[in-house]
Amino acid sequence: MTKKQNFQAMGALLKAKFLAKGTPLLINWAITYKCNNQCLYCKIAEQKVEELETSQIIKLIDVLHKENSLMINFTGGEPLVHPDIDKILQYTAEKGISIILNTNGILLSEKESLLDYVQTVKLSFDGPMEIHDKLRGKGTFVKAIQAIETVEKSKAKLMLCTVLSQYNLDSIEYILNATKKLDSLVFFQPITPEILGSAQPNPLLPEIAKYRKAIDNLLELKRSKSLGKYIANSYTALKYLYDWPNVRKINCAAGLLFAHISADGYLMRCARNAGPCRMEKLDPKHDFRESFEMLRKQKKVPCYCTGMLEFNSLLELNLESSVNLLKKTEKIS
């Protein structure tokens, strides 16, 4: 982010904290639920909804621009399968909104030119080839490596994202060494109790004791000189996530600093906390600000969404996580 954007973000944070006035600084947008892959822990692509038309998406970007959004994380489904993704990214970039592209990487080398519009590629990376392919499908590891090479040739920054499941708790050091080689960052995300996008129990959940040992290991690694700086999660967030799957309820900054937009144009807190906070469909009859502010109604929620968790700690004025977020944002945007 530019210096000006940093000041804007600081102003928005103070307004949110002390005046309870919200700014949608970060929008997490599932631009489509369609996907070119079938990961074991995700059935988002099975959600059949009437997705927003590109013209509606463009109008919504105009609204977000007026509302001073600084960053949109385009996710999905797989955002690169959206037929108009080039137009959407170009329009967003022209509005001066920074772009994070959350992708499985499969199509990235084919769509290399899109990276001209993107600040950060958030690439899913679940471990060594055997494990990544087991979770995300045969051949996906090679595709992820190709995606990394594509990002390295571009001006975009790379960030990895690892879902912690029963298969990769022993691969944390492998993942961190890979991140170090790339001089990048990695966010660790606990797996959801249900398969994402469905109500089905997730068969990939790790044993709680093993998961907690892995988080202890991550905390230890975060303290280490050689690997610590490559972990994007703050100590505060990691300590909080230690209690998964029974984390305490915390203040959610949705409606104050961030929001999620679903593929069919609903405003929500986040993808993992959708149930109780699904909002009115965004159409010309519904004012964005009104819907955004309604997200605040249910304040305390359990939060497993690693990126949003960092924002929530920001609102609590937690020094460690705020400094961590600032440093990490500097590195990847």
Ligand SMILES: C[S@@+](CC[C@H](N)C(=O)[O-])C[C@H]1O[C@@H](n2cnc3c(N)ncnc32)[C@H](O)[C@@H]1O
């Ligand atoms: C739904 S995907 C969409 C973006 C893109 N298709 C991808 O796979 O990176 C967004 C993120 O959610 C993660 N994810 C998927 N299923 C999950 C689950 N059950 N629990 C936690 N994270 C999950 C993915 O690994 C990815 O990092």
Ligand code: SF4
């Ligand atoms: S995690 Fe991403 S790549 Fe995997 S099935 Fe879900 S949307 Fe597709």
